[in-house]
Amino acid sequence: MLKALKSLFDRSGEDQPTGHSVEVAAAALLIEVGRADYESDADEQKAIIEAIRLGSGLEDGELESLVASAQESAERSTSLYEFTTLINAEYSMDEKFVLIKTLWRVAAADGDIHRYEDHLIRRIADLLYVPHSDFIRAKLEVLGT
Secondary structure: OHHHHHHHHOOOOOEOOOOOEHHHHHHHHHHHHHOOOOOOOHHHHHHHHHHHHHHHOOOHHHHHHHHHHHHHHHHHOOOOHHHHHHHHHHOOHHHHHHHHHHHHHHHHOOOOOOHHHHHHHHHHHHHOOOOHHHHHHHHHHHHOO
């Protein structure tokens, strides 16, 4: 799992036409899920940072820079499309599945998956062309059922 998560963020330096790198796009989606329920939860924030740390292997300074870029991109963004377009161009279906699974981990970090988080992950999965069966499988694997 760690290897799969690391591959999500292992594309450093690949800037795209929109000015976002694919790592920033993936991190921005994690941030979007973390704030989907309009509550800032420390456990969710920790899950976001840990997912990015494990996936990127970056040192603290570089990690903070990536998180700051992702936070800024998420706040500036008017849609998920700019992030999912980059991910669709770069990620394999297996990598997209790992990303969806990581999004579920962030949503579940506070012990409750809010309906807004569920809806947002469903929208992201649709934009990434992840089959509904994989969307559900990712959720069930994270919840351990």
